[in-house]
Amino acid sequence: MAGKPHVTILIANLPAERDRRVIRECLTLEEKGFEVTVIAPRGDKNLRVLPGSRNTRLRPYPVKVYGSGVLTFAVEFGWSFLCIAVRLIGEILAGRAHAVQVCNPPDVYWPLALLLRAIGRPWVFDHHDLCPEVYISRGDGEPNKWVLRVLNALEWLTLRTATEVVATNQSFKDNAVRKGVHPDKVTVVRNGPSLKEIAVSGDPEEPVAADGVDKIVYLGVFGPQDNVEGVVLAADELIRMRGRGGWRVVLAGDGESMPSVRNLVAERGLGDVVELTGWLDGQAVDAVLRDATVAVQPDLPTRMNQLSTMAKTVEYVGRGLPVVAADGIETRRTLGDAGAYVPNGTPEEFAAVLNELLDDPDRRRQMRKLGRDRFLSMLSWEHQAGPYAAVFQRLLAKRLPKQAPAAGHIPRQRTGSHEDTRADKS
Structure with missing residues (x-):
């Protein structure tokens, strides 16, 4: 154990x-023979090891202020x-942190x-x-130009000081290259669950609800940029189209917009058709999505x-769920024909397409098969783990055991060209 190469991962949000x-990244690194420590805000005070991992150490810190x-x-x-x-300096002094991965936000x-590069240790920006x-997306009016300039400068510094960059999709890679990072130093590693996280196999059949209620699901963070309120307003519109019976909206997640979402549900009198589950663990997420009829990406x-890949989108198609989403470059690259798209993302548009899908089981069945096929062939974590691990195998090759294949020349993954061969991507 003492001789194993060590990766320290930093998270702030x-x-x-x-x-x-990050959980998937830690498990992948463990499987490839690395030791891992994660420095992140404190959540469960009783945790010392990352749940589900073999021995990934947690070094949490208290958060005093939420911005x-x-x-x-x-x-x-x-x-x-x-x-x-x-905490990072403590890891270095303890003989760990042979390589460091930092996850944004923020870009500070x-x-x-x-410092790390000055002492000869690789720094990877995820x-x-x-x-x-x-x-820009969080504000209602014109963004402050000085704040925007600072954020752009911080992003440039973050990208340019990294030894290598891990990008969540091709658009992020293109952004890094435009800002001066050599393409060979950027590896695309998408978000998405692994096959073992999903309880279905083959082509999943649409669930038959015991109560006869079709479930429309949103899964993810409740932030100002996530437009969860738009799902609530779409539910209000859907009542006008099909009444209150036979369907239900399930909002699974939490975040700073939760109070406004909860208030909107109460103000519109939607408590009988909109359910708020709060934050769910992996097993509960799988259960909610397996029981759903349609998913929504608002x-x-x-x-x-x-330009962004929504983690929830791949969670949806992993279970073969049809997805209703606003049209976007990376959303189409992920979903292809497994998605039904609206042009502007208004509640009325979402409600109209959801109404059509709830009345069209044949189309839902086709979308389920297409989504599941995409997941199995290109989107699951099994397709991302190799390129991700190869970054650290390459950077820490001298510290890996001599007999390990990674101790030689680690071939660089040509993820950019690989991504471009597909009709879609996220």
Whole structure:
């Protein structure tokens, strides 16, 4: 154990046990012979090891402030930077952190990248979000040009100081290349569940609800940019089209928009047709999605959403769920014909397409098969784990056992050209 290469992963916006992408990355690294430590905000105070892992260590830190505006975000991320820096230095002094992966948001950890690279240790940037675009999407009016300039500068510094970049889709890779990162230093690793996380096999049949109720599901974070309120308003519209019986909307997740979503459900008198489950663990997520008829991705077609891969989208198609979504570049690349698209993402548009799908079991059946086929052939984590692990096998090749294949020359994954051969991508 002491001789194994060690990777330290840094997260600032979620407890480790809630970040499903990072959980999959940790399990992959463990399988490939690495030791892993995750430094992240404290969630469950009783956890010392990442749930489901063999021995991935957790080094949590307390969060004192949660940002809601520019100043409070600055305080929150300043505190996170301090906590992460102290713990990371402790890992280095303890003989660990042979390589470090940082996950954004925020894009403020580039000074630590300079420190690590100065002492000869690789720094990998796992690019989760386009922070400038997230800032624009969260506001109602014109974004502050100075804040936007700072965010763009921080993103540039974060990309350029990394040894290598892991991008969640081809659009993120293109963004990194435009900002000066060599294409060979960017590996595309998509979001998505593994086959073992999903309880269905083959082509899943549409569930037959014991209560005869069709379930429309939203799964994910409740943030201002996620437009969960739009699903509630679509439910209100759907009542006018088909009444209150025979269908139900299930909103699974949590986040800063939860109070406004809860209030909107109460104000519109939708408690009988809209269910709020709160945050669910992996097993509960699988159960909710397996029981669903249709899934909805309400993200509006902003620039950020055009270029982003939504983790929930791959969770949906992994179970063969038909998906109703606003039209977007990466959404189409993920779903293809397993999605039904609306142009603008208004509640009325979502309600109209949902109404059509609920009345068309043949189309749903076809979309289920197409979605499941896409998942099995290109979207599941099994297709992402190899390129992801190869990044660290290459960077830490000298620390790996001599007999391991990774100890030689690790071939670089040509993910950019690989992605472009497919009709869709996310």
